[in-house]
Amino acid sequence: MRVRFIVAAAFGASLFRPSVVCVAQSAADSAAIRATALDYIDGWYAADGPRMERALHPELAKRNVFSDSAGRSRLIQMSAMTLVQSTRMGGGSRIPAAQRADSVKILDIYGGAASVRVRAATWIDYMHMAKYNGQWRILNVLWENDPPRR
Secondary structure, eight states, X not given: OHHHHHHHHHHHHHHXXXXXXXXXXXXXXXXXXXXXXXXXXXXXXXXXHHHHHHHEEEEEEEEEEEEOTTSOXXXXXXXXXXXXXXXXTTTTTTSOGGGOOOEEEEEEEEXXXXXXXXXXXXXXXXEEEEEETTEEEEEEEXXXXXXXXX
8 A cells, every 4th residue: 555655646746847858959950940941942932953952851741731622621742852843843933022931930949850830922831850861851841821812
């Protein structure tokens, strides 16, 4: 009985003990993450395939969920190769400069992982980046288009 009480008390105390694990975020990592996000979005606007490719991990998955005319959810998927080729074929170069946006917000960094939000012309990209062979690369992108104007 006494052993159960001690175990229960220790477990209960652990629930109220703050357990904070801090991982240092360097200014260099923040700058590199921001530069990677800008290579991605500004490379898209400039139709600069090599710049886009530099930002992406080769196994990138870029996705968007949308509703078709019947209201059913559909998934659009792009690979790194598709995105780089689309960039080389003109990408976002047809978007007027006045409508282009490229604000980058680093949402979180933990060790070699980061979550980043990019505000683009008519959409928002939510990115997962990883430090891969010493370089920050985009592994996943989920994008959401702005609602249609009425």
